[in-house]
Amino acid sequence: xxxxxxxxxxxxxxxxxxxxxxxxxxxxxxxxxxxxxxxxxxxxxxxxxxxxxxxxxxxxxxxxxxxxxxxxxxxxxxxxxxxxxxxxxxxxxxxxxxxxxxxxxxxxxxxxxxxxxxxxxxxxxxxxxxxxxxxxxxxxxxxxxxxxxxxxxxxxxxxxxxxxxxxxxxxxxxxxxxxxxxxxxxxxxxxxxxxxxxxxxxxxxxxxxxxxxxxxxxxxxxxxxxxxxxxxxxxxxxxxxxxxxxxxxxxxxxxxxxxxxxxxxxxxxxxxxxxxxxxxxxxxxxxxxxxxxxxxxxxxxxxxxxxxxxxxxxxxxxxxxxxxxxxxxxxxxxxxxxxxxxxxxxxxxxxxxxxxxxxxxxxxxxxxxxxxxxxxxxxxxxxxxxxxxxxxxxxxxxxxxxxxxxxxxxxxxxxxxxxxxxxxxxxxxxxxxxxxxxxxxxxxxxxxxxxxxxxxxxxxxxxxxxxxxxxxxxxxxxxxxxxxxxxxxxxxxxxxxxxxxxxxxxxxxxxxxxxxxxxxxxxxxxxxxxxxxxxxxxx
Numbered sequence: 001x002x003x004x005x006x007x008x009x010x011x012x013x014x015x016x017x018x019x020x021x022x023x024x025x026x027x028x029x030x031x032x033x034x035x036x037x038x039x040x041x042x043x044x045x046x047x048x049x050x051x052x053x054x055x056x057x058x059x060x061x062x063x064x065x066x067x068x069x070x071x072x073x074x075x076x077x078x079x080x081x082x083x084x085x086x087x088x089x090x091x092x093x094x095x096x097x098x099x100x101x102x103x104x105x106x107x108x109x110x111x112x113x114x115x116x117x118x119x120x121x122x123x124x125x126x127x128x129x130x131x132x133x134x135x136x137x138x139x140x141x142x143x144x145x146x147x148x149x150x151x152x153x154x155x156x157x158x159x160x161x162x163x164x165x166x167x168x169x170x171x172x173x174x175x176x177x178x179x180x181x182x183x184x185x186x187x188x189x190x191x192x193x194x195x196x197x198x199x200x201x202x203x204x205x206x207x208x209x210x211x212x213x214x215x216x217x218x219x220x221x222x223x224x225x226x227x228x229x230x231x232x233x234x235x236x237x238x239x240x241x242x243x244x245x246x247x248x249x250x251x252x253x254x255x256x257x258x259x260x261x262x263x264x265x266x267x268x269x270x271x272x273x274x275x276x277x278x279x280x281x282x283x284x285x286x287x288x289x290x291x292x293x294x295x296x297x298x299x300x301x302x303x304x305x306x307x308x309x310x311x312x313x314x315x316x317x318x319x320x321x322x323x324x325x326x327x328x329x330x331x332x333x334x335x336x337x338x339x340x341x342x343x344x345x346x347x348x349x350x351x352x353x354x355x356x357x358x359x360x361x362x363x364x365x366x367x368x369x370x371x372x373x374x375x376x377x378x379x380x381x382x383x384x385x386x387x388x389x390x391x392x393x394x395x396x397x398x399x400x401x402x403x404x405x406x407x408x409x410x411x412x413x414x415x416x417x418x419x420x421x422x423x424x425x426x427x428x429x430x431x432x433x434x435x436x437x438x439x440x441x442x443x444x445x446x447x448x449x450x451x452x453x454x455x456x457x458x459x460x461x462x463x464x465x466x467x468x469x470x471x472x473x474x475x476x477x478x479x480x481x482x483x484x485x486x487x488x489x490x491x492x493x494x495x496x497x498x499x500x501x502x503x504x505x506x507x508x509x510x511x512x513x514x515x516x517x518x519x520x521x522x523x524x525x526x527x528x529x530x531x532x533x534x535x536x537x538x539x
Contacts, residue, residue, distance in 0.1 A: 002057040002065055003037065003077045008050045011308040018053055026057070026068055033058040040196035047306025082174035084115055084534070088527040095120050095222075095531065096257040096524060097242065099229045099269075102156020103510045104501025104517035105261035106212050107179065111521035113219035116530030121221060122244055124228035124266075125153025128209045135160060139431040142403055144344060147228065150353060151265035151345040154225070155209035156502075157477065158510040160343070162335045162356040163200035165192055167511040179514045186211030189358070197316060201358025219535050229260075229269060232276055238495040256496050257528070259520055262503040264480035265345050267387050270503075279485040279493045280383045283505055286332070286478045287393065288370035288450060289438060290352050291410070292425060292470040293463075295337045295365040301461045314360040317367070319464075321456040327372050327445065329453030332478055333509075334367035336360045340472045342405050342431030349394035351476045352405055355430065364428045368475040371449040378481075386481025396441035397474045405433040406441070411467030413439045414451045423468030438473040480505045490523040498523070 007021040019031045026032065038054040057065060060076065068074050096112055098105045101123035112119045124147050125131055131153035137143050138150075146152075150160045165180065180193050183200065186208045192198035200208065213223060224246065231243035233252070241252050262269050274280060295314055302317060303309035314336030321329045338356035345351070354366050378389040400406045407427045408419040418437040427433050439447045450471075458465035483505030490498050500506065500520045507513035 001077055001079050002060045002069065003054060003075050004057065005054045005073045005075075007053040007055060008042065009053065011049055011051060011311050013051065018055075021053075022055060022057075025074060026065055028064065032062070032065070036194040038196060039191075039194050041303075041312065043303050047304030047308065049303050049306070049308040049312065080172065080174040082178040084111070085522050085526050087115065087525055087530055090528045092117075092528050092531070093256045094254055096259065097122065097253070097255045098259040098261055100156070100261035100263060100266070100501070100503070101154045101213070101223065102261060102263050102501065103158060103513040104156075104507065104520075105259070106155075106209070106216070106517065107182075107514040108259050108261060108500060108517035108521045109216050109221050110182070110212060111518055112524065113216045113221040115525055115534045116220075116532040117524070117528070118220040118531045119216075119222075121216070121223045122227040122229065123154055123223065123225050125149070126225055127213070127223075128154040128159060128206050131155070131159070132206065139342060144347060146346060147226065149345050150341060150343040151263060151477065154213065155205065156263050156513070157265065157343070157353070158513075159205050159209060160202050160341060160355050161353060161510075162333060162338060163202060163205045163358075164333065164509060165198040165200065165511045167509060167515070169512055169515055175515050175518050176511065178518070179511060182212065183208050186215070199356070199360075201360070202355050203357045220532070230272060232258075232272075234276060234494055237493070239497050257498070257524060258496060259498040259500050259524075260484070260504060261500040261517060261520075263501070264503045265477055266503050267346070267384075267391075270384060270387065270482055273484065274384060276494075278497065281483050281485065282375050282378070282380065282383045282386050282481060283483045284372060284374050285386060285481040286328075286330075286370040286372050287390065287446060287474065287476045288329075288368060289442075289475055290340045290354060290366050290472045291369050291454070292340065292364040292366045292427060292472070293466070294425060295363060297463065298336070298365045298461075301463065314365060317461060319457045319460060321453040323449050323452050327449050329369065329371050329449050329456075332368040332370050332475075334365070336365045337362040338364070338366055338428075340366050340405060340427065340429045340433075342429070343477065344394070344398075346391070346394070348398055349391060350398040350401060350403065350405065351394050351474060352472055353475070353477065362428055364425065364470075366428070368478060369450055369453065370475060370478050371446045371453075373446075373481075377443070377445065383482060390476045390481065393441060393443070393474050394476055397438070400436045400438075400441055401434045405429050405431060405472050406436040406438050407433045407470050407472045408436060408438045409467060410454065410465065410469040410471055412437070413447075413471045416440060416447070422470075425466075425468045425470050427470045427472065429472065433472065438471050441473060479508055489527070490520050
């Protein structure tokens, strides 16, 4: 494929404008076959803002096109198409069992089902279409279901988020394209295949997740909802049985290959695995707050006040700062035109997250602002000590807000005084909020670092440290504070147990979790014979 980069077109453009740029670069009058590889926004000289495209010319044998290759903006590239690995020869006694139907579990199940392994997927929450009503009931009436909420249920925590699909993972095997194409096939917008910062939005993710489940079922996979793993049996360092609690009834199920694709909030499952001597370790993670600014103001700050800015989708930002004492402060899961949401999953504790719909047309934009939490901050004596720190802060917030999200003006946050009256920025919170003192609920090292970081961000985005900017807490579920150890075959110290995804400590978002699910599926495929013939060998 011949790749052409740096094709710059106006924000308000039509297909023909891009094609004019292509033909101009190739010195041809006929538009060749092409597809868009990447699209990004160039706002370096705002208010003059442009779209920048990279396209792939499919007529890569055309001699006249080959002459134009210059190793700078026109080059010959190869495209990697994902391929399933060759199946192994060992026989499975039982169907592979996947615990958790988040991105990692779903894509592990999809790969296994396509290759004839007929997996069983146990999910503690409800199917995504039923999960919506549970979450709505919590936000509207404060009725928390500890087994089905913003954290638990089909689709995982990412379902009620902005639906970002970007990652820092390198993709030499074509897995990223495979995941994105799967999302598009089930209703995600085609633009995620090439946008520099792709997102889906929670409203579209619901149907995408449901579509992936239906595809898995069409290949023979089986889902069991309201089924939580509460115990396991181990004989001679091998898993032999697992206890699933379904609708309040415990049932032991024989098994030999179990993928634990649990999310970062499956704290009870971590405890159970630790008690069974599964090797795990504490790891650094991050915690902080959500900050809200008017979406129109962020738009102007990022793109200027020209006409182009009004035509662009809601603007994201990414900010980082190193404090004077060497601690990192950075934005995470930024939600343009989005909402802060009550993302609690345990009684007596309050956690927040951010969420955007596909249109990103909310009044405010919000982002997590989080601070690096090191193992020395919570103790090295126990692998689950980081979880206890999370819980302690979530209890503080719960008590401060009596179960509601606690919001505070930034000026009050820095002065460590409760907010009595909101300023010019009205919080946009799913689940309701109360005014109070977020700062006093946090350890000093987090509160101090946030104040320093926000003032530093003000130098990059003027006005970011506005005293009326809204702080809400606590953003405690950014990543898992635990890593379940695994070897080069993706196995834990117990034969047959595969730690997988974000909860196990091997991913950090929807896309990276899906990729890890694929890798675990590949590890199983390489070792074992399928139960039946593959349906689509190279799909």
